Amino acid sequence: MRRALRVIPRLDIKGPNLVKGVHLEGLRVLGKPWSFARAYYRGGADELIYIDAVASLYGRNSLLEIVRKTAENIFIPLTVGGGVRSVHDMRDLLCAGADKIAINTGAVNNPDLITQGAALFGSQCVVGSIQAKLINGKYFVFTDNGREATEREVVPWALRLVELGAGEILVTSIDREGTAAGYDLDLIAELADVLTVPLIVGGGCGRIDHMLEAAKNAGVDAVCASSLFHYQFLKSAQEDESFAEEGNVEFLKSHRGEREFMTSRLLPADIKQVKFSLKANGVSCRETAG
């Protein structure tokens, strides 16, 4: 049967800015999130994920304004996470325009939050977010944007999240995140084999080929990428003066290391290119025309 793979840009937010790091750390500012978000929406993104990169650390939630501004003119599903600790936090984000709430640290500290959220807003609103790291051959759950280790292993925790009421699972490989080295296919396989709810995979996508590799697993419902899309947007912003204020072009011009990173591993692409390649390789994607 046909199954349209969802292609999802992930936007990490710090304060008012879109940021990008390596292994979820060393964040640098790329620009204003909604400029990127609008370009992704227009290009045919199937969904967007916003993660407040620091909310877990400082216990604040500055996302609401960004979510509100995004929801005014973007009409695809929007998943938002980062620092969600209570059903109040969830309600605020949903009212601001989020469709789903991703919960990681909040669920590890208080698994009941998942159940409460699902009971109040429906399972379809609750995305169990897992940050995974490989240690001695086993995948462990981390919290606080990859900073805090837990004793939980990824697969049983994912199953537990579903049991508690999570409607989808978003897994991010901390080892791969920001490296453009490709998704952690072993991690994906472990989860894809056992999950009965949709699986969104992230961490490490640096080129279209990586998405193709992940899509080969029939248990993968959605692929998530950030650098791949963000750097393409910045490139186009650099070439187009009218976009110059939307992205942090100066940073591209001045960061030599970054350019090396881009030429070595990262092959940026926009949503249209991604979808074109996926389809050319037999992966079904959303059609926007008959």
Add this chain to the structure above:
Amino acid sequence: MSGKTIVIVDYGMGNLFNLQRAIASLGFESTITFDSKRIETAGRLLLPGVGAFPKAMEELNKRLLLEPLGQFRSTGRPLLGICLGMQLLFSKSYEFGEHKGLDFIKGKVIPLRRPEPDGNKYKIPQIGWNRIEIPSSRTVGPASKRGLLTGLTTGADYYFVHSFFCCPEDPAVIAAETEYGRDRFCSVAHQENLWGCQFHPERSGELGLAFLKNFINL
């Protein structure tokens, strides 16, 4: 102007703001309310909703909305049920037992079948984009028949989140169909002034907006 007052029925089932924002982006104001008078006098009525069918009927009941909805229906002005709101238009649902619906459209609401043990793998609920297939009888011919599907072509994808679907008794009610797993189901229903869509037009990109615009322009 009052003929085009757009009212979104608020009965506590799900987030209605994104639907309101989608309508606003088309240049129209809408009111989110459970006030029976405003519902009865609406020019266009939207019945959205996510969650469980029995709970939704209970909430409509609690807010004394069954009669106003019936009243609105008899005015002949357009009503669009979205997702769970579409399902509520039907006679009965089998979600958590057997429950009566609004019974505006004859038919039942039943669960998507789970995958066969050694068959193709797919997930329930369906969450994601899927195509709607529009019979050619709906894409050509009089505008009244094309209605919300005006200008839309068969084969494009819309955003779905559901584990139950509607089975109208009268196949003529089926304005579009969608295939998922082992089922082929009615994804757009149309009967007189009543429309229903199983997908979320407010989350289905520009095509979803076009669908909503058609509804407003009916």
